[in-house]
Amino acid sequence: MRMSRYFLPVLKETPREAQIVSHRLMLQAGLIKQASAGIYSWLPMGYKVLERLSRIVHEEQARAGHLAMLMPTIQSADLWRESGRYDAYGDEMLRIKDRGGREMLFTPTAEELVTDIFRSHVSSYKDLPLTLYQIQWKFRDETRPRFGVMRGREFLMKDGYNFDLTAEDALHSYNRHLVTYLRTYERMGLQAIPMRADSGPIGGEDTHEFLVLAETGESEVFYDSEITDLTFGDRDIDFDDKAACAAVLAEFTSRYARTDETHDEAVFAEVPEARRRTARGIEVGQIFYFGTKYSDAMGATVQGPDGKPTAVHMGSHGIGVSRLLGAIIEAHHDGKGIIWPEGVTPFHAGIVNLRQGDAETDAACEDLYAQLRKAGLDPLYDDRDERAGAKFGTMDLIGLPWRITVGPRGLKSGVVELTSRRTGESVEVSPADAVARLVAVYDGI
Ligand code: ATP
Ligand code: MG
Numbered sequence: 001m002r003m004s005r006y007f008l009p010v011l012k013e014t015p016r017e018a019q020i021v022s023h024r025l026m027l028q029a030g031l032i033k034q035a036s037a038g039i040y041s042w043l044p045m046g047y048k049v050l051e052r053l054s055r056i057v058h059e060e061q062a063r064a065g066h067l068a069m070l071m072p073t074i075q076s077a078d079l080w081r082e083s084g085r086y087d088a089y090g091d092e093m094l095r096i097k098d099r100g101g102r103e104m105l106f107t108p109t110a111e112e113l114v115t116d117i118f119r120s121h122v123s124s125y126k127d128l129p130l131t132l133y134q135i136q137w138k139f140r141d142e143t144r145p146r147f148g149v150m151r152g153r154e155f156l157m158k159d160g161y162n163f164d165l166t167a168e169d170a171l172h173s174y175n176r177h178l179v180t181y182l183r184t185y186e187r188m189g190l191q192a193i194p195m196r197a198d199s200g201p202i203g204g205e206d207t208h209e210f211l212v213l214a215e216t217g218e219s220e221v222f223y224d225s226e227i228t229d230l231t232f233g234d235r236d237i238d239f240d241d242k243a244a245c246a247a248v249l250a251e252f253t254s255r256y257a258r259t260d261e262t263h264d265e266a267v268f269a270e271v272p273e274a275r276r277r278t279a280r281g282i283e284v285g286q287i288f289y290f291g292t293k294y295s296d297a298m299g300a301t302v303q304g305p306d307g308k309p310t311a312v313h314m315g316s317h318g319i320g321v322s323r324l325l326g327a328i329i330e331a332h333h334d335g336k337g338i339i340w341p342e343g344v345t346p347f348h349a350g351i352v353n354l355r356q357g358d359a360e361t362d363a364a365c366e367d368l369y370a371q372l373r374k375a376g377l378d379p380l381y382d383d384r385d386e387r388a389g390a391k392f393g394t395m396d397l398i399g400l401p402w403r404i405t406v407g408p409r410g411l412k413s414g415v416v417e418l419t420s421r422r423t424g425e426s427v428e429v430s431p432a433d434a435v436a437r438l439v440a441v442y443d444g445i
Helices: 021-028 044-063 077-083 111-121 167-187 225-229 242-253 293-298 321-331 359-374 388-398 408-412 431-442
Strands: 032-036 039-042 074-076 095-097 103-106 130-139 154-164 192-196 206-213 219-224 257-259 276-291 301-303 309-311 313-320 349-353 379-382 402-406 416-420 426-429
Touching: 021 032, 021 321, 039 044, 044 130, 044 154, 044 167, 044 321, 074 077, 077 103, 077 111, 077 293, 111 130, 111 154, 111 293, 111 313, 154 167, 154 321, 167 192, 167 206, 167 242, 167 276, 167 313, 192 219, 192 242, 192 276, 206 219, 206 321, 219 225, 276 293, 276 321, 293 313, 313 321, 349 359, 349 388, 359 379, 359 402, 359 408, 359 431, 379 388, 402 408, 402 431, 408 416, 416 431, 426 431
Parallel strands: 192 257, 349 379, 349 402
Antiparallel strands: 032 039, 074 103, 095 103, 130 154, 154 313, 192 206, 206 276, 219 257, 219 276, 276 313, 301 309, 402 416, 416 426
């Protein structure tokens, strides 16, 4: 992409409504624009990151054998009456009427809808296990929408639902989700710690929330510092292997890590004092096992191996895709702006032309731009007729992990400058070498 043709409405002034750094940077870097309280338009670069996050979620779900689908944003109230949640959900649910006076609602979550699909089409245990998920906009009329996309009213969520014959199989689904989530967040450059949590209006027995530690997080968390040494890394897990998935769950949940809702001082006191931490965290996901709660209420049964109807065991699992942008920026920024992790960056590298209009420099930039694209990378070329300082300022603000600076002086000795946004370190290399290095950096990401 050429900057001259891009739509990147960078703000010169600091937006006053932003209370936390990620909200401020998202507005300043032209990623989002507020449409009304807690509701945002996603401008091209913000949307690009949102799409990258969605792609990572899809890839990791596919790896675990979960099936992507799409359910509507508008639901009928009838299904929610069946489960008993229409009245229970309260003011967070946005309720609307169609022209025929029928009660409808904007989906805050989709347990009822997916259970209805299941009961209509699945009748035998032989069709289990089944996990369906979607990445779809949700609406919750939050009392206090704030911090930009972090607590919106409209937000993008991945929501997944598993259907299993037995509690044991459903537990495996739970563990499998924990494993996929660990990998998903790490690919996004985040450490998200699974913490024992409270189930809230979804109801249920087992639940863990995934929290990214950050001063601006809304949840208070308590944990054993050893947990932050754990990484999932590049493990190749067989998702059908119950023992392997259970071992990962045990590894990542055996140390004390809880939100304030489930925190227990007496149990926490057993953690050696030097390892006890109290901090704040951003909830970026949650997994639930709730047994037969919805299948009982809505009659979702299958014929079991003994020929008798059995209520299926279910769980649901959510990732706050749009909130993740805020969480990633909270975790990766400095005084100058965003620092995107390579896995989620909107463009792989920025090209800064120091002397726009100089034939030789322009040609070198054009060539570099073409070579990067040929190598399968997605560069952003700042070809505007602007001062170098302004170009550097924009690049630092929007936070592309790598910058290639091209100027007449370097070109005389055949080099350009390759700079890491994170460390600020630069190397002078030939344009071909810069391309090769970037290809190596992004290999496998
Ligand atoms: P919270 O406690 O933050 O209100 P929740 O527990 O009600 O969230 P879930 O039903 O678990 O939310 O939804 C799954 C994920 O969706 C959450 O882990 C969070 O990352 C995201 N999410 C929930 N509410 C919002 C919101 N208002 N704005 C942005 N993301 C949200
Ligand atoms: Mg939650």
